[in-house]
Amino acid sequence: MKTRRDFLNHALGGVVVSASIPSFIDPGSRGVADMTPGEKVKAENLLDKISSVDVVDESYWDLVKEAFSLKPDLLLMHAANLCPSPISVQNQLWDLTLDVDQDASAQNRRxxxxxxxxxxxxxxxxxxxxxxxxxxxxxxxxxxxxxxxxxxxxxxxxxxxxxxxxxxxxxxxxxxxxxxxxxxxxxxxxxxxxxxxxxxxxxxxxxxxxxxxxxxxxxxxxxxxxxxxxxxxxxxxxxxxxxxxxxxxxxxxxxxxxxxxxxxxxxxxxxxxxxxxxxxxxxxxxxxxxxxxxxxxxxxxxxxxxxxxxxxxxxxxxxxxxxxxxxxxxxxxxETLGEQRVEARVLELASALKNGLGKRISGTHFHTPLETDMSGGVVVFLPPGSDARSLVTALYEQYGVAGAAMGGAFTGVRLCPHIYNTMEDVERVIDAVESLAS
Missing domain, CATH: 3.40.640.10 (Type I PLP-dependent aspartate aminotransferase-like (Major domain))
Structure with a gap:
């Protein structure tokens, strides 16, 4: 059976496919459409493995990160705008979309x-x-x-x-x-x-x-x-x-x-x-x-x-x-992770980001309260003497940190860590901001 890549190669005449379609289906990377049945089972088994962990430490969150298909060199902190879905959700989306494309009858779609x-x-x-x-x-x-x-x-x-x-x-x-x-x-x-x-x-x-x-x-x-x-x-x-x-x-x-x-x-x-x-x-x-x-x-x-x-x-x-x-x-x-655990982790990551930036970059201004009872996962800040848009652009282009620039009364850099981020990711982001701000 042809994969989406085979189809797109044929449709585009085999010309410069990597520049014409998203990277997750370009010849240099793999996506859900290319997964073998065994790989899909492995993705599902990962959820069972996560649910069986007794001690929630950084190794646990490393395991959670494996449930996503993020590029290894990307530090994605853009949850306020758009998040990736875990592989189990990608699988369901792809399987059901393919099911409809193979049989779009009313009977099949009931x-x-x-x-x-x-x-x-x-x-x-x-x-x-x-x-x-x-x-x-x-x-x-x-x-x-x-x-x-x-x-x-x-x-x-x-x-x-x-x-x-x-x-x-x-x-x-x-x-x-x-x-x-x-x-x-x-x-x-x-x-x-x-x-x-x-x-x-x-x-x-x-x-x-x-x-x-x-x-x-x-x-x-x-x-x-x-x-x-x-x-x-x-x-x-x-x-x-x-x-x-x-x-x-x-x-x-x-x-x-x-x-x-x-x-x-x-x-x-x-x-x-x-x-x-x-x-x-x-x-x-x-x-x-x-x-x-x-x-x-x-x-x-x-x-x-x-x-x-x-x-x-x-x-x-x-x-x-x-x-x-x-x-x-x-x-x-x-539910596999638990809602309270997800909230606690997001607040932990956001707090580590705020505290780290505050300690490492003197004079950093925070629009976001440091107190966890007054904030969630959204962190908006600006190092002294920095231009928010230029800093966000440099963070992505030089360090692979994906965030957003805020303007108006809350001008600053917006970073939003989520459960697919690790404490090591947070440290790398702080290093990147410090390097650019100095």
Whole structure:
């Protein structure tokens, strides 16, 4: 049977394949499509090996890193934007995509309804929710848009936002307010807050009897500040308002229990910290809020979906069925490690990065709090006298460190370590930043 590489070589006439297609399928490297059945079994056995480890030390995390197909010379710290999937998820995606391409009949694809429900059930358990409260959408942006466009709002109503929200949970509200006449209020919080009280007080002062919704990012993608979500949701409810949490930077990174958090809406993307497939995301709608939120999309299957909780928010037309099914595989990977263990490791790596940079490069400015109760896995900093964009470019080109440059009020370098990083990786990144900053 021909591999994807054989097909692309033929389709491109065998000309300069390595410059025309991604490196993971170029002749110099191997991808999931080239795996033999034995290699796929080995990848699955690795999960069993990880789950059987009793002592969690650096050798354990070395083993976890083997579950990914990262280039050996790459120091990937870009989780706030896009993460690789573990090989087990890649396998599931490739196998199911190939299955559909070999037989795209309706009869063959009927199995995906059951696989979608399996993903929903596992996702609900992973997030501390009921399955009827979970919609599997395309990403955080789509989930946010559903809430922005689905609430009945008009003149006299107010929506209170954190001024560090992502545009899909910020500018989107402005656009809708311009059309429907409600008011958008933004709340600023202290730079580099030291305690939850520092960030709660500004929101408390902003709420009024007109506030219909309080919406905020669980963890800021531009500063790395983590808000006390449970307390803010309780604050909103005590005011008679709904609470929405953008979980793009907490879903798959922090140990999230939505019923305990108490939010009415929660959104997230599978392709970030969750380590899942692209074009898949989660929209949580508390059971009591489902009937108060209008669906943005209505299509085939609506009559059944509208009677089944949050499913009415995922009538989105043709989907990438393999991606939706692979959500369950991703949950299984997280369960193998344990949500609390993943959170603890991310915080450990982020703390080591912050502490190391602070000690080695005097005068480094951190937008991200050093305290773990006020931050997650996002680290934003700037060494003295450095240009963020130039530093990010040099880190990648000279040292293979992949991060991002932030601008505006939080100008700096953003590095986001995840479980596929080791403490040795963190040390190498600190060495690289120190070398360039000096």
């Amino acid at each position: 199995k995906f309804s059951g696989l979608q429900e399996k993903s929903r059930t596992m996702l609900a358990g992973f997030l501390g929710a009921n399955s009827n409260e979970i919609a599997i959408v395309r990403n955080t942006s789509a989930a946010n848009a559903t809430v922005v466009n689905g609430l009945d709002l008009g003149p006299g109503d107010e929506v209170v936002l954190w001024d560090q929200n992502h545009p899909t949970n910020s500018i989107s509200w402005d656009v809708r307010a311009e059309r429907y006449g409600f008011k958008v209020k933004r709340v600023g919080t202290p730079v580099n807050p030291k305690s939850p009280e520092d960030v709660i007080r500004p929101f408390q002062d902003a709420l009024t009897s007109k506030t219909r919704l309080l919406s905020f990012s669980h963890v800021s993608n531009i500063s790395g500040v983590k808000l006390p979500a449970k307390r803010l949701c309780a604050l909103a409810h005590s005011n008679g308002s709904l609470a929405m949490v953008d979980g793009a930077q907490s879903f798959g990174c922090l140990d999230v229990d939505l019923h305990d958090m108490g939010c009415d809406f929660y959104t997230g993307s599978a392709h970030k910290w969750f380590l899942g497939p692209r074009e898949a995301g989660v929209l949580y709608v508390r059971g009591s809020a489902v009937n108060n939120l209008w669906a943005t999309h209505v299509g085939v299957g609506w009559e059944n979906a509208v009677r089944n909780g949050a499913r009415k928010f995922e009538v989105l037309g043709q989907r990438d069925d393999a991606a939706v099914a692979a959500v369950a595989t991703t949950v299984r990977f997280h």
